[in-house]
Amino acid sequence: MLRDCAQCKDYPVNVLSTHRKEKVEKIEQILTQLIEKSSEGTPIIVEGKKDATALQELGVKGPILMVKTGGKSFLEAISEIEKLNLNEVILFLDFDRRGKEGTKNLQESLERGKILVNLKFWHDLRALAGREMYCIEGLPSYLSTLQEKAT
16 A cells, blocks of 8 residues: 555655745744844844854844843843933844843833833744754854755
8 A cells, every 4th residue: 555655755854844944934034024124223132242243144234232241230231221222122132041031131121211122033033943942143053054954
């Protein structure tokens, strides 16, 4: 009976490949939208320098603010952001426990300061890759590996 269904032997591989291709396309769409929003001047807030470098490697040319650099405390980082008199920021911290906590705390603090917090990109990427990738700094290599496996 299995001989009659010769094309079925390749079916699981095709489904997996198609799934990966769709995932790559969705991640690339998220990044394209993030790059566009950033190029309009909306700052992206990341944890550290490696995260900022990763986003620049992916094509982000707009402002990137780091909350965990130079030995400054979380409260100092929030104070610095509030002094910039921004209308909106994009939070793009890691997907690990500390990143999730930091995102929640930053969101609450910035919204109290009447700054619109955009979490769309963080939620969308986390939904697609959050179990396979935890750090924003790993995004370029994660995407590259996914692209290779999809072809």
